Amino acid sequence: MKTQLSNTVNYALPIGAQHLDMNALIGKNVHLQYTQTIACTHCGRHTKKSFAQGYCYPCMMTLAQCDSCIMSPEKCHFAAGTCREPEWAETHCMVDHIVYLSNASGLKVGITRGTQVPTRWIDQGAVQAIPVLKVATRHLAGLAEVLFKAHVSDRTSWQKMLKNEVSPLDLPAERDRLLDLLAQDLKDLDPHQAGLVNVVTDAETLHIQYPVTEYPKKVKSFNLDKEPEAQGTLMGIKGQYLIFDTGVINLRKYTGYHLAVSTL
Numbered sequence: 625m626k627t628q629l630s631n632t633v634n635y636a637l638p639i640g641a642q643h644l645d646m647n648a649l650i651g652k653n654v655h656l657q658y659t660q661t662i663a664c665t666h667c668g669r670h671t672k673k674s675f676a677q678g679y680c681y682p683c684m685m686t687l688a689q690c691d692s693c694i695m696s697p698e699k700c701h702f703a704a705g706t707c708r709e710p711e712w713a714e715t716h717c718m719v720d721h722i723v724y725l726s727n728a729s730g731l732k733v734g735i736t737r738g739t740q741v742p743t744r745w746i747d748q749g750a751v752q753a754i755p756v757l758k759v760a761t762r763h764l765a766g767l768a769e770v771l772f773k774a775h776v777s778d779r780t781s782w783q784k785m786l787k788n789e790v791s792p793l794d795l796p797a798e799r800d801r802l803l804d805l806l807a808q809d810l811k812d813l814d815p816h817q818a819g820l821v822n823v824v825t826d827a828e829t830l831h832i833q834y835p836v837t838e839y840p841k842k843v844k845s846f847n848l849d850k851e852p853e854a855q856g857t858l859m860g861i862k863g864q865y866l867i868f869d870t871g872v873i874n875l876r877k878y879t880g881y882h883l884a885v886s887t888l
Contacts, residue, residue: 658852678879697766721765723757729784749863836860
C-alpha cells in the first residue's frame with residue numbers, strides 16, 4: 625500500500641492504474657479475493673509463485689535488488705566487486721542512507737535510504753522513530769547497524785505491533801546512550817573523517833498515528849495461498865497490515881498478486 629503521513633497515516637491500495645482509498649473503508653465489511661494470478665513486479669511475467677515479495681524466479685535469481693545483501697547490507701556485493709547490477713547499485717546503494725531507532729514493539733535499530741523516510745517507519749508500524757546517523761552508502765549503513773545490534777534489537781514483534789502493546793520510549797535519550805557506547809567504533813567507520821558517517825543529534829522524535837478504531841486482542845493471519853479470500857469488518861490499518869475483526873493480512877506479503885476488492 626502507498627502511504628502518506630498526515631495527522632493519521634493515509635493508505636491507498638494500487639489496483640491496476642488506480643489507487644483505492646483504504647482509510648475510507650474502515651468500519652465497512654471488506655472482501656478480498658485472490659484471483660489466482662501473480663505478475664512479477666519487475667518484468668510483468670505471470671508466475672505461479674511469488675519470490676522475494678513480488679518477483680518471478682528468473683528475476684529473483686538475476687536482480688541485484690533481490691540479492692542477499694539487501695537484507696544484510698554489511699555483506700555488500702558492490703563493495704566486494706561481485707554486484708550483479710553495478711549501475712543499479714550506483715543509484716540505490718551508493719546513496720545517502722539513514723540509520724535510525726524506532727519503536728514498533730520496543731526499541732529497534734534499522735536502516736533505510738534517505739528518500740524512504742518516513743515511509744520505511746510507517747511500513748514497519750512504528751509509533752515513534754528518530755534518525756541517528758546519515759551515511760554515504762548502504763554498505764556503511766549496514767556496518768553501522770551491526771554495531772548497534774550488539775546493544776539493541778533489529779527485529780519487530782509484529783504481533784505486539786498489531787495489538788498495540790507498545791510503551792512510549794525516550795528515543796533521544798536512547799540515541800545519545802548508544803552513540804556514547806559506540807563513539808570510537810563509529811569513528812573507525814570513517815577513519816579519515818571524510819564525512820561518510822555523520823551523527824544526527826538535532827532531530828526530534830517523529831510520532832506516527834495509524835487509522836485504527838480497535839486493535840485485536842489475538843492475532844490471526846489470513847493466508848491467501850491456502851484460502852483465497854479474506855473478509856470482515858475493517859477495523860484499521862497499521863504498517864502494511866489490514867486489521868479485520870476476523871483476522872489480519874499483511875498486504876506486502878502479497879505484492880504482485882491480483883486481488884479483487886469489494887465492500888458488502
